[in-house]
Every structure is written in C-alpha cells, then in structure tokens.
Amino acid sequence: MPELPEAETIVRDLRSRLPGRRVRDVEVARPDILAPGLTPAALADGVRGRTFREIERRGKNVVLRFDGEVRVVVNLGMTGRLVMASSPRAAELRHIAARFRLEDGDALLFDDTRRFGRLDLYDAEGWAERSAALGMEPLADEFTARRLHELTRTSRTPIRNWLLDQRRVAGVGNIYANEALFRARIDPQRPARSLARAESARLRDALREVLAKAIERRGTTVSDYRDGTGAEGLFAHELQVYGRAGEPCVRCGRPIERRVLSNRSYFFCPKCQR
Ligand SMILES: [Zn+2]
Structure with missing residues (x-):
C-alpha cells in the first residue's frame, strides 16, 4: 500500500517529465476512481489545455499542479500507479483507469487494479482547505x-x-x-x-x-x-x-x-x- 516514500518516489519521477507539458484531454475509463461528485467531464474540463507546473506530494497524495493553481490530487489507494505512456513498462499496465493525454502525443496513465485509488480536482482555495486538514509532514523541519x-x-x-x-x-x-x-x-x-x-x-x-x-x-x-x-x-x-x-x-x-x-x-x- 503506497505510503509517503512511494508517493515521493513517483513525484520525483514525474517531476522530471511533466512540468511544461500541456494536456490535450482526459479520458476516464473507470469513473469509480473519481472522488464523489467529480464527473469525467468535469475533470476533463478542469485540466484540458492546461500546462503541468509542478508535481508535489502531501502526505500519501501525489499532487499534479497546473497553471491557474488547478490541482489534480491522486491518492494511490492500494494498487494505484502513475506511469508515463512512453515508459517502456507502460505495456505491462492492465487496468488503466484514466489517461491524461498530452499535446505532444505522450500520456500520463493512472492504472489501478483494485480501484481504491482516488482522483480529485481542486482550485487553490479548495486545496488549501483540504491540505490544512492533513497533519504534519514528518520530513519537514517543523516535525521536531x-x-x-x-x-x-x-x-x-x-x-x-x-x-x-x-x-x-x-x-x-x-x-x-x-x-x-x-x-x-x-x-x-x-x-x-x-x-x-x-x-x-x-x-x-x-x-x-x-x-x-x-x-x-x-x-x-x-x-x-x-x-x-x-x-x-x-x-x-x-x-x-x-x-x-x-x-x-x-x-x-x-x-x-x-x-x-x-x-x-x-x-x-x-x-x-x-
Ligand atoms: Zn529483539
């Protein structure tokens, strides 16, 4: 079950690949991986045409930050994976639940066999509120x-x-x-x-x-x-x-x-x- 080190590893991998690239569209094959109330259309409308600015982590969550301070927050659940379509191992994925198609032809894939993972969409204010409800980051200086x-x-x-x-x-x-x-x-x-x-x-x-x-x-x-x-x-x-x-x-x-x-x-x- 992915915890902080696993989310951080994924963040570091994606950080070297995604910032600066633009989303052409989002395709959700398994809508049950979306947070309650979020529809595939709302997710696609939220990030279509936006550029990845930074990939961050908060707790066990992978935070995809786009221009306009829009964020897609990915909780990996038990079996969630975030892998670039261009990665040689992407062919091994069997349960792709969502695809973030990029304008350059590549894609960010969210694969989840058991589908306990969650994707949610936030604006700046919504994310600040959600993040404030989470506890201290154990690797931060303030964790003394x-x-x-x-x-x-x-x-x-x-x-x-x-x-x-x-x-x-x-x-x-x-x-x-x-x-x-x-x-x-x-x-x-x-x-x-x-x-x-x-x-x-x-x-x-x-x-x-x-x-x-x-x-x-x-x-x-x-x-x-x-x-x-x-x-x-x-x-x-x-x-x-x-x-x-x-x-x-x-x-x-x-x-x-x-x-x-x-x-x-x-x-x-x-x-x-x-
Ligand atoms: Zn002992």
Missing part, C-alpha cells in the same frame, strides 16, 4: 522531537494507530509505522501520551530515518507498488519487522511477533520494544 512529544500528550490511542492517523502526521502507513517503532524500541500498543520525552525523540528520528532510507531505495514493493517508470521499489529487502513474523529479530534474535490492533496487523519484537 518537541513537536511530536506535544502532539502525543492528549491521546490514549496506541502509538501505532496514532501514527496512521493522517490528521496527525501525514504520509505514514502501517509499514513505516511498524519499522519506525521497532527502530525506536517502542511497543506499538503503548498509549501515545505515555511516551517519555526521550522516546518521542527516538521515534521522531527513527521515522525520518526509515522514510528517508525508503525514498533512497525508491519505496517498498510488497506486491503492487510501482514507481513512476513502472519499476519496483527496493526497500522491502530492508524491512526489519514488517511481514517478518517468526523470523529472528535483527537486534536480539528472538522471533518477531505478529498481532492485530484495530483490524490491522502489527509486527514487533517483544524483547526489544517496550
């Missing part, structure tokens, strides 16, 4: 140990769940929450507000470290994720707990355990994480 500590003070929510709440910290999903908590040696079930100052500091550093490393490795492909060229990410080889139930802890050798919290698995070392 002190800030994380302050934010966790009022919440009894288990820290694993707290990290997944996009209104608190934007972009972290189950894979990186598990990995960061292992690196910070914190039990995923601990109430957020029980973290001591030193633990908040370790968690902040671990989160940034694991996200930065995953971006460097172009994301984690467990099954479906592909980057902006259609290739797999390589961070799956470096996961220390996620998906490793029964395998030895890299720190102490004890088997990693899998448990369920709020209907979602988590992975941890009962000896190293307290």
Whole structure:
C-alpha cells in the first residue's frame, strides 16, 4: 500500500517529465476512481489545455499542479500507479483507469487494479482547505522531537494507530509505522501520551530515518507498488519487522511477533520494544 516514500518516489519521477507539458484531454475509463461528485467531464474540463507546473506530494497524495493553481490530487489507494505512456513498462499496465493525454502525443496513465485509488480536482482555495486538514509532514523541519512529544500528550490511542492517523502526521502507513517503532524500541500498543520525552525523540528520528532510507531505495514493493517508470521499489529487502513474523529479530534474535490492533496487523519484537 503506497505510503509517503512511494508517493515521493513517483513525484520525483514525474517531476522530471511533466512540468511544461500541456494536456490535450482526459479520458476516464473507470469513473469509480473519481472522488464523489467529480464527473469525467468535469475533470476533463478542469485540466484540458492546461500546462503541468509542478508535481508535489502531501502526505500519501501525489499532487499534479497546473497553471491557474488547478490541482489534480491522486491518492494511490492500494494498487494505484502513475506511469508515463512512453515508459517502456507502460505495456505491462492492465487496468488503466484514466489517461491524461498530452499535446505532444505522450500520456500520463493512472492504472489501478483494485480501484481504491482516488482522483480529485481542486482550485487553490479548495486545496488549501483540504491540505490544512492533513497533519504534519514528518520530513519537514517543523516535525521536531518537541513537536511530536506535544502532539502525543492528549491521546490514549496506541502509538501505532496514532501514527496512521493522517490528521496527525501525514504520509505514514502501517509499514513505516511498524519499522519506525521497532527502530525506536517502542511497543506499538503503548498509549501515545505515555511516551517519555526521550522516546518521542527516538521515534521522531527513527521515522525520518526509515522514510528517508525508503525514498533512497525508491519505496517498498510488497506486491503492487510501482514507481513512476513502472519499476519496483527496493526497500522491502530492508524491512526489519514488517511481514517478518517468526523470523529472528535483527537486534536480539528472538522471533518477531505478529498481532492485530484495530483490524490491522502489527509486527514487533517483544524483547526489544517496550
Ligand atoms: Zn529483539
């Protein structure tokens, strides 16, 4: 499931390809990938004739910014992919849900096997409002140990769940929450507000470290994720707990355990994480 590092990798791939190019038209083959209330015609009318200005990321979302401050915001859901039609791997796509046809003959394809992804259209004001509802960017300068500590003070929510709440910290999903908590040696079930100052500091550093490393490795492909060229990410080889139930802890050798919290698995070392 794409999280911050996967969205960031796609953004970087598309950033070197799209800005300056103009949209001829948009074709939506699967209207159920559009946000509620958005029609294929409204999406096409919103971006037809517009030029890509910048490709950005907010949380797990890929933000396509056009002239006139129009934005198409792409949530990749579980299996969403954004790949240029001119990419050699585009031929592997089997579930193209939307095509942004460019005037130069190329196209940006949105492919989504399971169709939990979402495309939405925003003007400047609408996007400012939507973006304000999302939490802090964990890689931004403002995400300090002190800030994380302050934010966790009022919440009894288990820290694993707290990290997944996009209104608190934007972009972290189950894979990186598990990995960061292992690196910070914190039990995923601990109430957020029980973290001591030193633990908040370790968690902040671990989160940034694991996200930065995953971006460097172009994301984690467990099954479906592909980057902006259609290739797999390589961070799956470096996961220390996620998906490793029964395998030895890299720190102490004890088997990693899998448990369920709020209907979602988590992975941890009962000896190293307290
Ligand atoms: Zn251990």
